[in-house]
Amino acid sequence: MKLKKKIASLLACSLLVAAVPAEAMAYSVPETVRVGLESVCKGASSATIGENALYIGILWDGEFEEGGAVKTNGTFTAKPATGEFVVLESEMDLDEAMELAEDLTKMGYDAYAHYLMDQEWTVAVKDASRSEVEDAAREDASKKSIEAFSVTGGEVKLLLKEDALLMGGNADDTFKLNNKSYRGMLTFAVTGNTMTAVNVIDLDEYLYGVVPSEMPRSYEKEALKAQAVAARTYAMTKLGAHVGSGYQLCDTTNCQVYKGYNNEADTTTAAVDATEGEVACYNGSPIEAVFSTSSGGYTENSENVWWATVPYLRAVPELAEYNNNAWTKELTLDELSALLETKGAGIGKAKDIVITKLSTGGRVQELQIVGTAGTKTLNKETLRTYFSAACGSLPSKMFTINGKGGEIGQYGIETVVKTETPVKSGGLLAAVASKGIVAKTDGALSHLNGKKISVDVEVNETEAKKTVSVDNSNYEVYSVNISTVKDGRFVFEGVGAGHGVGMSQNGAQAMAQMGYDYEEILKHYYTGITIED
Numbered sequence: 163m164k165l166k167k168k169i170a171s172l173l174a175c176s177l178l179v180a181a182v183p184a185e186a187m188a189y190s191v192p193e194t195v196r197v198g199l200e201s202v203c204k205g206a207s208s209a210t211i212g213e214n215a216l217y218i219g220i221l222w223d224g225e226f227e228e229g230g231a232v233k234t235n236g237t238f239t240a241k242p243a244t245g246e247f248v249v250l251e252s253e254m255d256l257d258e259a260m261e262l263a264e265d266l267t268k269m270g271y272d273a274y275a276h277y278l279m280d281q282e283w284t285v286a287v288k289d290a291s292r293s294e295v296e297d298a299a300r301e302d303a304s305k306k307s308i309e310a311f312s313v314t315g316g317e318v319k320l321l322l323k324e325d326a327l328l329m330g331g332n333a334d335d336t337f338k339l340n341n342k343s344y345r346g347m348l349t350f351a352v353t354g355n356t357m358t359a360v361n362v363i364d365l366d367e368y369l370y371g372v373v374p375s376e377m378p379r380s381y382e383k384e385a386l387k388a389q390a391v392a393a394r395t396y397a398m399t400k401l402g403a404h405v406g407s408g409y410q411l412c413d414t415t416n417c418q419v420y421k422g423y424n425n426e427a428d429t430t431t432a433a434v435d436a437t438e439g440e441v442a443c444y445n446g447s448p449i450e451a452v453f454s455t456s457s458g459g460y461t462e463n464s465e466n467v468w469w470a471t472v473p474y475l476r477a478v479p480e481l482a483e484y485n486n487n488a489w490t491k492e493l494t495l496d497e498l499s500a501l502l503e504t505k506g507a508g509i510g511k512a513k514d515i516v517i518t519k520l521s522t523g524g525r526v527q528e529l530q531i532v533g534t535a536g537t538k539t540l541n542k543e544t545l546r547t548y549f550s551a552a553c554g555s556l557p558s559k560m561f562t563i564n565g566k567g568g569e570i571g572q573y574g575i576e577t578v579v580k581t582e583t584p585v586k587s588g589g590l591l592a593a594v595a596s597k598g599i600v601a602k603t604d605g606a607l608s609h610l611n612g613k614k615i616s617v618d619v620e621v622n623e624t625e626a627k628k629t630v631s632v633d634n635s636n637y638e639v640y641s642v643n644i645s646t647v648k649d650g651r652f653v654f655e656g657v658g659a660g661h662g663v664g665m666s667q668n669g670a671q672a673m674a675q676m677g678y679d680y681e682e683i684l685k686h687y688y689t690g691i692t693i694e695d
């Protein structure tokens with residue numbers, strides 16, 4: 163029985179009829195993707211395929227074209243099979259090739275049924291002389307250097323190249339690799355004597371396995387739909403991440419976590435289906451739809467975490483966030499001194515941590531560790547990871563130290579102008595307020611990076627109370643100088659988890675609970691985007 167399984171989706175067709183100017187359509191949504199299953203089988207010398215029936219074929223026009231089927235009583239084993247083979251020149255079907263390979267095996271040869279294309283097979287014999295094989299098989303043969311993998315089980319011995327695909331012969335159309343189940347098709351990218359499993363799969367079926375790995379499946383429907391569009395869009399921008407390795411995406415955080423069939427959930431699958439083909443675009447191209455768990459009240463500009471200023475990755479205030487995302491870390495001066503020594507910082511013993519840059523959102527953008535013999539400046543993600551050996555990485559940069567820094571965890575887009583403690587007349591501003599965020603500091607605010615400010619001064623006999631009003635249409639990073647040391651220790655109190663750029667997942671959940679739909683959620687976090695389908 164010949165079997166043909168349809169894998170294709172109509173994604174590409176639906177794109178062509180979308181009401182978007184042709185010149186803006188600088189992308190097409192792929193039907194299938196090649197996902198390297200690095201977390202299960204990377205650089206391996208063998209793998210178990212937990213099926214007792216397999217179909218072997220190729221992908222032709224988005225469809226699986228079967229070239230043969232095999233069965234075994236137990237499971238199959240895949241191994242790299244790179245080397246010198248004597249390959250028969252005649253073509254035959256799989257059954258004939260298996261029979262001949264079995265005969266040659268009984269004669270002591272390492273013989274395989276070797277898949278060519280369509281329904282065509284031949285026989286390949288490893289490490290043998292051509293004349294010997296020609297005599298034994300009574301066929302013409304030629305010697306070839308082949309980089310391939312073998313699939314064996316019971317009497318079955320197959321030699322397959324990377325363009326050959328395997329499908330499980332079970333009712334779910336899944337296959338089990340090293341005890342994990344996946345939809346779609348399986349092959350192996352072989353490099354010499356190692357191989358990495360590759361799942362060739364419909365893009366949306368891949369997303370079925372991604373979305374529940376990236377966001378809690380219990381989240382609101384609209385939040386899950388926002389995540390589904392973000393995941394689809396993100397996947398499209400990562401397709402070149404593994405060029406040269408035989409696959410486009412991997413299954414780890416390096417691309418997006420993909421755990422396959424057993425990890426799927428009805429809620430997340432429904433979210434993928436409901437947003438089929440939808441992609442978030444900026445100027446007609448898919449955006450790099452980065453996201454993190456929780457921003458702690460205000461998202462972040464891309465350039466404050468990485469390097470490039472990305473127009474749609476702008477800091478925005480959160481309306482609210484789901485859950486209490488608070489955290490605390492403690493560090494003593496002695497522990498900090500020991501850390502500096504371990505790292506060879508060369509600034510002597512630790513004396514203080516001074517916050518030197520603070521954003522409108524209250525996030526610490528730069529700090530200096532002050533030592534007896536110099537200072538060490540930390541910024542971007544280094545600021546989160548630098549202390550890891552002493553007190554663990556900081557979950558976010560939205561924190562205060564001993565209560566000093568910006569006011570954190572403040573939600574809401576209304577402009578709230580606040581003042582901190584009264585400041586001495588003629589002194590530098592001790593507090594600046596914007597969007598409900600107050601810089602709490604006893605130190606000086608050295609400058610405001612060109613931000614428009616107006617100051618009202620109410621003078622009484624002993625002190626001036628200044629109300630600072632800031633043009634807060636733009637997010638800003640302020641230079642500050644806030645000493646934080648207290649009683650020989652530093653208590654970091656923070657909110658949020660992750661880099662804070664793009665969509666906040668807990669913010670998306672809160673917005674969904676407030677009644678916003680997934681398009682509104684995505685447009686809140688990704689400035690100036692459109693949703694295309």
Ligand SMILES: [Zn+2]
Pocket residue numbers: 403404411412413414416417418
């Ligand atoms: Zn990757």
